[in-house]
Amino acid sequence: MTIEPRLDIIGAALADPSRSRILCELMDGRAFTNKELACAANVSPQTASAHLKQLEQAGLTASLRNGRHVYHRIANAEVAAILEGLAQLSPTDHLSRPGQIGTDTRQARSCYNHIAGRLGVLMTDRLIALNVLMVRDDTICAGPRYHAFLDEIGIEAPLGSLGKPPAKFCLDWTERRHHISGPLATAIMQKFLEAHWLERRTGSRALNITAEGLDVLECQFGLTQVDIDLVDPV
Known part of the structure; x- marks a missing residue:
């Protein structure tokens, strides 16, 4: 039996625009609550929770509890570097369009x-x-x-x-x-x-x-x- 990396799991985690937006927010380097990430992705807190669960299962994010709050962050520096590298494959024609990226x-x-x-x-x-x-x-x-x-x-x-x-x-x-x-x-x-x-x-x-x-x-x-x-x- 040939053992191959499960790239499909990573691909599925990245495929949704809301999950992609959450990851971009977390590339800030800080940890955020579910509510903060829900606002950033313009989804409900319940939907954000489901997205965060999939991202964590894929090994892209990690969560930590501080008192009553649970914070989410990029899993580690290696994941951050990979995400930044993947961004090289994204189209860049929007970068100079007004209103597209600050x-x-x-x-x-x-x-x-x-x-x-x-x-x-x-x-x-x-x-x-x-x-x-x-x-x-x-x-x-x-x-x-x-x-x-x-x-x-x-x-x-x-x-x-x-x-x-x-x-x-x-x-x-x-x-x-x-x-x-x-x-x-x-x-x-x-x-x-x-x-x-x-x-x-x-x-x-x-x-x-x-x-x-x-x-x-x-x-x-x-x-x-x-x-x-x-x-x-x-």
Whole structure:
């Protein structure tokens, strides 16, 4: 008997637009209640519960209880990376149409636990150009200025498995270029949120760049508002 992966189970879990919307909401990186996800998917709480049960059975989400409330989240970072990868297969002709996807979502958003969108891609480019990170045979390693950069921005060296790289490439589904994920990327997003250099947008994965955040991006990454702004093709 040939043993094959049950891709049909994953496919069935992803096939419903409401379940897809729930997963996109959870790619924010935070845990949400059934009611919050029902609102995001524009379905009843009962329907959301059924969707969440199927997603959890497929291994895509996990639930945790805190007091009287049950929260739902993406199962783990590996699932988040796979979902972001699958997004590469989705059509992109809608991205520049007014009302289809917010410009702010394309500009800066959370990709589970790291920064994505144009901002994430530009920050990755600058980290490599500034020798904070180096790329060797498609593997990211710490560069000559890695620890100096961590000190300057106020981040403790992220803990990772022995011998594991501080970051890895994650293909950005709107930019079609790489941003970074992994321990360093997670630490950077946490720092930017805690310092209020970035702020979460209610009901969206979009991240707002604050005035202080723009100063930090220019000082530490050499990025200006002009660099970050999106220019749609005519």
